[in-house]
Amino acid sequence: MSFKIERIPAPLWARPLIPLMAIVLTFVLTATLILLANANPLDAYYYFLIDPLSSRVSAIEVLVKATPLLLTGAAVTFAFVGGYWNIGVEGQLYAGATAATAIGIHMQNVSAWIAIPLMLIGGFVAGMLWALVPALMKVKLAIDEVVTTLLLNSVALFMVSALLNGPWRNPISQWPQSPDIAATAIFPKLIPRSRLHLGFILALVIIVILWFVLTKTAFGLKMRAVGLSPHAAQFAGINVQQTMLISALVSGGIGGIAGVSEIAGIHYHLIDAISPGYGYTGIIIATLGTLNAWGVALAALFIGLIDTGAQTVSRALGVPTYLGDVIQAALLLVTLGMLLLQRYRITRTRSES
Amino acid sequence: MDRPNAIEMRHIYKRFGSLVASDHVNFTLRQGEIHALLGENGAGKTTLMRILYGLYHADSGEIVVNGQAAEIKSPKDAIAVGIGMVTQHFALVPPLTVTENIILGYTDGFQINLNEAHRRVAEASDKFGIPVEPKALVKDLSVGQRQRVEILKALYRNANVLIMDEPTAVLVPQEVEQLFESLERLRRQGLSVIFISHKLNEVMTITDRVTVLRLGQNAGTVETQSTSPPELARMMVGRETFGVTKTAGKPSQGKIVLELAQVAALDNKGLPALKNITLQVRAGEILGLAGVSGNGQTELAQVLDGTRLVTAGQIKVLNHDITxxxxxxxxxxxxxxxxxxxxxxxxxxxxxxxxxxxxxxDEFTRQGVLNKKTLLEHAKKLIAEYQIKASPGDKIRTLSGGNMQKVILARVLERNPQVIIVAQPTRGLDVGATEYVRGKLLEQRRKGAAILLISEDLDEILELADTIAVIYEGEIMDILPAAAAETERLGLLMSGVKADKVGA
Known part of the structure; x- marks a missing residue:
């Protein structure tokens, strides 16, 4: 008796089960770690998954946490579908946040109707510009974008740090934090006395646009062709370089919007800890969501749930909040393994006697 | 015969999915004979031999080697019972020397005494009459020389049965001659050879017996001396002649549609692949470009497809520059x-x-949005018209080679192009699909298209082309009307002998 891996796609009915199986398997795997942290895994999962939804306040907080993830997930997806491995959404987010701050602090006597669109455009353009150099290097010189976009993340972070320790240092507190943006530049709250802001609606709109572009437009089909088989796309007369460049730049732009949303919706000023790695989590989300707009939305909400739960679980059971990160990472690994099952299956073969 | 047969394969059955690649095939190889395994692409020749060499496992059936039942589960088992195989794609490590390649995986002990190994390889080279230079690097060798290394590698491992999978496909005629001489000598020394081919002439020249496979079944085994090419052809395809024939032998008088003037281009390594190519194709004409694999055909097709840049020269379609x-x-x-x-x-x-x-x-798009309905109807129309076994929503990768080729054909031919650039159109296709594709090309020719047919299958060119050009090392050797093209002359041109020297 031996095992054989065959390239046979999973039946259609089984496909929705695969992400579910991934989640279950992840929890089985992480149970050991929770036990090592001297907590009851079942209690921990309750706080991770159920407790955040049991009260209105924390349920809204899940949406708040999901907002930047929806945006970075969409950003990464847009690039990955086009065959451009943009690992630099984190840096593009910082570029967008910087632009939003620069614009927002000068909007003292301007109406919100002007201030907010101006910040969004500024953030989008800043994200795009931050993505431009590696994208051009990829398209013109075939320099690996994984390395260049990743390295630029550190550059972005250091530049923000330099700004905050130099020209933008708060003159009163001397903290490395920029002056606040004008009141009119702040995103309106969707629900009074909560942190849920306009950025959430914006993120949903971008998810819908993502879905529309990828599945309904000629450009989306071109992007998919370029991402799946650049040779065949070139042969068919598609401008591979232009298509890849556009998907890289739009991806950077959406990353920039994520930065705007964090500034105008949550912090109101620039600090260097504005993102705890939303750009990287976006990669997890895009992968979990199988580069599909609705999948990305679900994945972002799910990670938002675990992030919210991680805080409750550490308060309630005294385990480190890092456990949430561990679960996310385990989930990614398991999902990648499970995604293989969509295309392959393992069969037992009997050796003939 | 007192000695048992070298190989007996009995009732070999092998299925891939729904395709029966080997349908209860019996095959016998006598001691010291050269036995051809003949058949169209996909007839099951390679499958049968891969089973013999342990690369595939038969679903049922048995293999007897020298009168003893053998269980061959891997190439290692095959080598152990004295079976060697030389595949079309050589299993050699280019940066290593000939000796190193030959002893690779066949050494005892931890240390290798290279001098001793060189000596033994040279000895084997003498003994079997296969000239190789033990210390040469494989990457510096020509294709023919590499093939000799492969053969010697098998013999060095004490093979007394040698399987050769289309050994002449990559060789120029002169190298083929050398190969045949070597095989003949080895046969006299007692080697048994299975010679996979789909070229009738070679089979008639070199073999003692022929087994023909058709659609996974044994269509018969005959003595070479008592058969003829037409009989073998009939056994291969199930009828006397090939189905499609072109209508007229007269050269086309149509206007020149496609014109290449002094075109040059580089290959992927940056070396010159095309030199000074000048060609003209007229409306209603099929120009066949013949040549041994790797002489610039791929690059020429890409240059004309628009996917490779030319470094000099000009390409025109009806006086319209498309360089x-x-x-x-x-x-x-x-x-x-x-x-x-x-x-x-x-x-x-x-x-x-x-x-x-x-x-x-663009034709399926309105203001950037895809029109799913048009897309679907277009696909349905072409699927019906070109008899493609697929539905519009199927992923292309689930289609068979023949159906995939029909999709490409449909996509191109529905537009009734003025020029058709077609390269290796029937490679890997079964008989039915091959005929279909060739028929469609002839139909386009009747409609007045100028067709450049690039093919490494000389039979295909002889069957379809009105005019034949021969390419060798990136240069056009000669252009001649199909009626005047004898196989021998083409063979010489394909091996680089210039036109003015032919017949001299």
């Missing part, structure tokens, strides 16, 4: 392209309908 304008404008000029590598011209993960529309997306 280095890219695929989109090449297509707009009325050029239809059926490329050598099907998998590089369709997006495997996209659907049949999407691939059919990919070259002309």
């Amino acid at each position: 280095n304008v890219g695929p989109e404008k090449v297509m707009a000029a009325g050029v239809g392209r059926i490329p050598e590598d099907r998998h590089e011209s369709v997006v495997a993960e996209l659907s049949v309908a999407q691939n059919m529309a990919l070259e002309h997306l």
Whole structure:
């Protein structure tokens, strides 16, 4: 008796089960770690998954946490579908946040109707510009974008740090934090006395646009062709370089919007800890969501749930909040393994006697 | 015969999915004979031999070697019972020397005494009459020399049965002669050879017996002396002649549609692949470009497809310059392209309908939005018209080679292109699909298309072309009307002997 891996796609009915199986398997795997942290895994999962939804306040907080993830997930997806491995959404987010701050602090006597669109455009353009150099290097010189976009993340972070320790240092507190943006530049709250802001609606709109572009437009089909088989796309007369460049730049732009949303919706000023790695989590989300707009939305909400739960679980059971990160990472690994099952299956073969 | 047969394969059955590749095939190889395994692409020749060499496992059936039942589960088992195989794609490590390649995986002990090994390889080279230079690096050797290394490697491992999978496909005629001499000598020393081929002439020249496979079944085994090429052809395809024949032998008087003037281009390594190519194709004419694999055919097709830049010269379609304008404008000029590598011209993960529309997306788009309905109807129409076994939503990669080729054909021919660039159109296709494709090309010729047919299958060129050009090391050796093209003359041209020296 031996095992054989065959390239046979999973039946259609089984496909929705695969992400579910991934989640279950992840929890089985992480149970050991929770036990090592001297907590009851079942209690921990309750706080991770159920407790955040049991009260209105924390349920809204899940949406708040999901907002930047929806945006970075969409950003990464847009690039990955086009065959451009943009690992630099984190840096593009910082570029967008910087632009939003620069614009927002000068909007003292301007109406919100002007201030907010101006910040969004500024953030989008800043994200795009931050993505431009590696994208051009990829398209013109075939320099690996994984390395260049990743390295630029550190550059972005250091530049923000330099700004905050130099020209933008708060003159009163001397903290490395920029002056606040004008009141009119702040995103309106969707629900009074909560942190849920306009950025959430914006993120949903971008998810819908993502879905529309990828599945309904000629450009989306071109992007998919370029991402799946650049040779065949070139042969068919598609401008591979232009298509890849556009998907890289739009991806950077959406990353920039994520930065705007964090500034105008949550912090109101620039600090260097504005993102705890939303750009990287976006990669997890895009992968979990199988580069599909609705999948990305679900994945972002799910990670938002675990992030919210991680805080409750550490308060309630005294385990480190890092456990949430561990679960996310385990989930990614398991999902990648499970995604293989969509295309392959393992069969037992009997050796003939 | 007192000695048992070298190989007996009995009732070998092998299925891949729904395809029966070997349908209860019996095959016997006598001691000291050269036995051809003849058949069309996909007839099951290679499958049967891979089973014998342990690369595949038969679903049922038995193998007897020298009168003893053998269980061959891997090439290691095959080598142990004295079976060696030389495949079309050599299993050699280019940066290593000939000796190192030969002893690779066949050493005892931890240390290698290279001097001793060189000596033994040279000895074997003498003994078997296969000249190789033990200390030469494989990467510096020609294809023919590499093949000799492969043969010697098998013999060095004490093979007394040698399987050769289309050994002449990569050789020029002169190298083929050398190979045949070597095989003949080895046969006299007692080696038994299985010679896979689909070339009738070679089979008639070199073999003692012939087994013909058709659609996975044994269509008969005959003594070479008592058979003839027409009989073998009939056994191969199930009838006397091939199905499609072209209508007229007269050269086309149509206007010149496609014109190449002094075109040069580089290959992927940056070395000159095309030198000074000048060609003209007229309306209603099929120009066949013959040549041994790797003499610039791939690069020429790509240059005309718009996917490779030319470094000099000009390409014109009806006085319209299409030099280095890219695929989109090449297509707009009325050029239809059926490329050598099907998998590089369709997006495997996209659907049949999407691939059919990919070259002309604008026509299926309104203000940037895809019109799903038009896309689907277009696909349905072509599927019906070209008898493609697939539905519009199927991913291309789930299609068979023949159906995939039909998708590409449909995508190109529905537009009635003025020029068709078609490379290796029937490679890997079964008899039915091959005939279908050739029939469609002849139909386009009747409609007045100028067709450049690039093929390494000389039979295909002789069957379809009105005019034949021969390419050798990136140069056009000669251009002659098909009626005047004898196989021998083409063979000489294909091996680089200039036209003015032919017959001299």
